[in-house]
Amino acid sequence: MPSFSALATNLVPNIHLLDTGQGFMHYNNESSDGSLIPVERDNVSEEFAEKLGMTKEETYAYVYGVLNLPAYQTKYANDLKKDLARIPILKDKEQFAKIGQALLDLHINYEQVEPYQEVLINGLSYGEFIHGQHDYTIKEMKHEKVRNEAGKSVSDLSTIIYNAGIKITHIPLRAYDYVVNGKPAIEWILDQYQIKTDKDSEIVDDPNQFSEDKRYIFDLLLKVINVSLKTLDLIEELPKLELDSNL
Structure with a gap:
């Protein structure tokens, strides 16, 4: 799998947004x-x-x-x-x-994309689930563990344990094919949106404080699933790598 990634942003990024990356401003x-x-x-x-x-x-x-x-x-x-x-x-x-x-x-504009709604949340559709009262606070999102044919514990990529009270299932495995900087975009959300404490300063990084919208992280995860699938669809529509012999 190629390790090269290209990612557009309308913000001035840290140069390590993509590891050892370079930025080119429009x-x-x-x-x-x-x-x-x-x-x-x-x-x-x-x-x-x-x-x-x-x-x-x-x-x-x-x-x-x-x-x-x-x-x-x-x-x-x-x-x-x-x-x-x-x-x-x-x-x-x-x-x-x-x-x-x-x-x-x-x-x-990934934050404006609609959340992917073909999943089930606690066995309910997205529309049914969000109309109930739920605690969307996260500590560390992770995949559910299952046993493979060899009896080994492995991650079930189709299921994400959002928190103790929310489980998201039926995530399409194809969404993990959209890779940014060596890791599926979905995995970046799981990696970055968790409570972390810096060992030296003991400063707590709590993503639950990033937004006043209690569903921000929950919806962001589903939006990134949708962005991943839409990106793959668009990439499949790109023409072949053929040089223009007229130039």
């Missing part, structure tokens, strides 16, 4: 003449946009589409580990730009 508001007055500038190469025959917005989306193409990640895996990503000019450029824009919108 716009740059730094001053070009040393003055204190920032001027928003588009960082997309005019020369490359002209070669593609696209606007800068379309070019930015085209690049994101190419970076998310599994065949590209596999073919150039060694180069992507040690060098900047180099973007080829491919056939079906418009389709790459169209799907790339859909991926940008999906990843940047």
Whole structure:
């Protein structure tokens, strides 16, 4: 599995959002003449946009589409580990730009995506469950443990124990195929959204305090499941890795 990942955000990220990653801003508001007055500038190469025959917005989306193409990640895996990503000019450029824009919108606005509702929560549908009174406080989400054919205890990826009173089942295993920085996006939620205490400072990191919405983490988990599935659907629609012989 390729280790390269591309992830869009509308916030200024820590450089380790993706391990040893690099960030490329669509716009740059730094001053070009040393003055204190920032001027928003588009960082997309005019020369490359002209070669593609696209606007800068379309070019930015085209690049994101190419970076998310599994065949590209596999073919150039060694180069992507040690060098900047180099973007080829491919056939079906418009389709790459169209799907790339859909991926940008999906990843940047992941919190606005509808929660995935084809799961069962305590045996109830999403709509039935959320109309009841529940404690959504989390300590550490985890997969339920089951015995495999060899009798070994393994994680059941289709089930997440949200807290002592909430169990989410029927999670589609396909959702785990969307991997960011070497780990399924769903697993990042389980890893990051838990109560942790720093050993040195003894400061407690409690994600339950991140939002006044008591269902924020619960819905976020279901949204990321939906984002994962939608991302995989869009990636499957990307054209083949074929160079444009006319350029």
